[in-house]
Amino acid sequence: MEKELILKYVLQNAINYNGKANPGAIIGKVLQEKPNLKPKIKEISKEINKIVQDINKLNIEEQRTQLLSLDPKLLEKKEVKKKELPELNIKNLVMRFEPSPSGALHIGHAYVLGLIHLVCKKNNGKLIVRIGDTNPGNIVKEAYDLIKEDANWLTNNSIDSFPIQSERLEIYYKYAKKVLELGKAYICTCDPEDARSKINSGKACPCRNLEAKEQLERWKLMFSKYKPGDAVLRIKTDIEHKNPAMRDWPAFRISEKEHVKTKNKFRVWPLMNFAVTIDDHEMKVNVTIRAKEHRDNEKRQKYLYDYFKWESPKCLYVGRINFSDMKVSASLAKRMIKEKRRTDWDDIRLPFLPALRKRGYQPNALLKFAEEIGLSEADKVTNKKEFFKSINSFNRDLVDETSDRYFLILEPYKKLEIKNAPKKNIQLDLYPGVRLGGRKFYTESEFYFEEKFKKDQVYRLMHLYNIKNREFLSEEQDERLSAKMIHWLPTKNAIEIEVLQENNKITKGLAEESIKKVKKGDIIQAERFAFLKCLDNNKFIYLHK
Known part of the structure; x- marks a missing residue:
């Protein structure tokens, strides 16, 4: 009886792996079906090795014939519809992932970065991780190193470079001046509430129609005279656009909060849509994968691409993963660490990559999870138990034989x-x-x-x-x-x-x-x-x- 049990699993393993069975993969199957055989594991292992030697001498058809007579159900394969990663057919592919240094990377980041990495790898592309740190008030100093460490870990050191936006401010200023000279932007000094009210009503504020020379003077004053809230650089769009979010969107603001890297050297900061557009162009990014809530941002950025006569990248989107019973939040984790309710970003209770890495999770388990979900815009709702059940299964397959x-x-x-x-x-x-x-x-x-x-x-x-x-x-x-x-x-x-x-x-x-x-x-x-x-x-x- 034991020999027959071993034989059927040896045959199944051989058929699944081009006619060559692996003894190490058989023992688990045998013990799963007959746990009471554990005390005889030495004898079972010897018998497995003996049977494997005999079965590996047969061709696959002979193996199939034997298994068909023993247990035909083991020949049945559950049809799993594999989600294929896209073939992009783009020469010199460059992709990017842009996290904010508001904390370490978490499991949500792992899905998106993992997916970008897999698509990039399949299409022989280059991957950039760009750190978006143009909001001085929301930065965790250690996040710069944590992001680099975890991104390299997750992608097996496949990141081409880690540009930091706060080191590129002069580049953004150069393009801000250009767009003002083109007459496609203006410096709004209206009361913020009045300006917002006018835009929501589809009406232009007086600042919009001032000449380029006046706009450039106001631009200079943003670096000296104007105070935070006094002036904003806005990109001219369609002031009557049916979607209010598209109307004359803000591109630069003044902030005097100290930045962890540049200290008080700068006070004029680009907002996300402007910095992203300039960086994607300068870094030759030609395909992006982002959460689908960024669709409006793609449309905002298209105005700049058109004004500068640049080709915009191909944009792909994914849905969100929502956890019903687990908060995945950098701001919450940061607060808990500050209040000593968590030890650090690698606290075993946190759903952040430093914690998973510390515990022994393998990057390929997270990449397998990303691949299983694939490039889908459907939002997913799951809970902590189900998520880790999936990740643990992938990880167990990776660590079992070496443990x-x-x-x-x-x-x-x-x-x-x-x-x-x-x-x-x-x-x-x-x-x-x-x-x-x-x-x-x-x-x-x-x-x-x-x-x-x-x-x-x-x-x-x-x-x-x-x-x-x-x-x-x-x-x-x-x-x-x-x-x-x-x-x-x-x-x-x-x-x-x-x-x-x-x-x-x-x-x-x-x-x-x-x-x-x-x-x-x-x-x-x-x-x-x-x-x-x-x-x-x-x-x-x-x-x-």
Whole structure:
């Protein structure tokens, strides 16, 4: 029966991978169907290796014929409609992602940046991450470095450059002067409320029709005489446009708030639509992917492209991912960090990339998530549980085969003696069927357990033997015993460890002596508990089940 079970999964794996089965991929399938085989894992692994050798000698048609007779359902493939990334057919493709340094990148950014990276990679393009820091009042100093670090991590160091807008102000000023000279912009010094009222009514303010010479004089005064709120540079559009948002949109304002990089050197700042248009042109950006709420911004920016006789980029859009029970907000996270309710941007409770990276999530798990959603304008509503269920599944596929297995006991645990327990020397695999051996145990009669034992219940000490009422019962696994599988540690040579849990609380515990080999940054699987990442000597952080 066991041989037939192994055989069908070896055949399925071989058929799915061009006729060559991978022993490491079979054991999980077998144990998933028959968890009670775990104590016989050594024998199972040997049998898998033997069967794999035989099956890999067959051609795919012979493998299909065998599987058809064993379990035809395993030949059925669930049809998954793959969302293809677009073929852009654009020579010298340049794309960009423009975050504000108001905090670290979060999971929403990961979707958009991940998608841009994948599209760019598929089309052999260049990707720029441009830091939009022209709002001096909403900047977190450490965000500059965090954005660079996380963008490089997510894209496997595929970012071409990281231009910073506050270092490009003179360029924006040059184009502001040009658009004023063209008569396509004006400096409005009206009371802000009056100006807003006129624009909403589709009426021009007196400033709009002043000559270019007067506009250029007013432009100079924005750098000296005018105070914040006294003057705004507006781009001339259709003052009677049916969409009020299109009418004479603001392009520059005065702000005397100190900037973290330029300090008080500048007081005239471009607004997003002006800076983005100039940068996209100067950096030769020819395709953009943005959230669909930026459609109006694309239309605003088109006025500048037309005035300067530039070719505008091709714009693609995506919908929003809305979380019903999780706030993904840089301003909220910043406040919580300031109030000491979170430790920093890598606090395990935050949905930000420094936290996910610290925990051991792999960039390809987030890229897989972005690819699964694809280039879709449909808004998505999900919750924290469903989102992480998806991400965890992708991440588990990535880390499973490289994660060594270890026994770990968390508080509250207890020391118990097993009567008539035989002394045993055993060796377990770091990864069943792949990395054999490496975990040595010497057991006597005393053990550490997490389990609360019930009277007359039979327990199977994983990879060891059966006990009942804290007394040795038998060595071989016997399905008739209906034994409950539990893990354990011998009391000698147990290593004290700490695990930082999802709630940011530290749980202390013990681990097998072999765990001393684990290095900082390694991901392990604590058997029957979870995947963990090593933060330091014998200190771990919870990743996922």
